[in-house]
Amino acid sequence: MAARGRRPVDARGRLVDDPFDCRITKDGRVLVSRGGRQVGVIAPPAADRLVRSLAAAADERSRQLLLARATGSYKRGNERR
Numbered sequence: 405m406a407a408r409g410r411r412p413v414d415a416r417g418r419l420v421d422d423p424f425d426c427r428i429t430k431d432g433r434v435l436v437s438r439g440g441r442q443v444g445v446i447a448p449p450a451a452d453r454l455v456r457s458l459a460a461a462a463d464e465r466s467r468q469l470l471l472a473r474a475t476g477s478y479k480r481g482n483e484r485r
Contacts, residue, residue, distance in 0.1 A: 413469065423464075424471035428455060436475050444475035 414420075424443075427435045434446040434454055446454055454474050461467045 414465075419465070419468040419472065423468055424475070426458070426471055434474075436471055438475075446474055450474075 422439055424436055424438045426437070428451075429435065432448045432451055434451040435442055436444040436446065454470065457470050458467055461470060
């Protein structure tokens with residue numbers, strides 16, 4: 405349920421239609437991509453926190469929200485296709 409006066413998170417379903425993907429490198433960085441293009445690189449120690457959060461995420465939707473927040477492409481709506 406959305407907070408009063410706010411739209412629900414991902415109201416347009418963008419994370420379902422065009423999900424984020426991530427890869428973890430040997431040196432501990434997290435490479436985040438969307439639509440086949442790399443959209444962000446998260447370096448340690450933030451990458452370590454992100455990996456722990458992704459592992460503890462309850463479902464795929466939660467994982468997608470974490471990746472969106474980590475890349476800064478959260479609730480903006482200006483992502484290119």
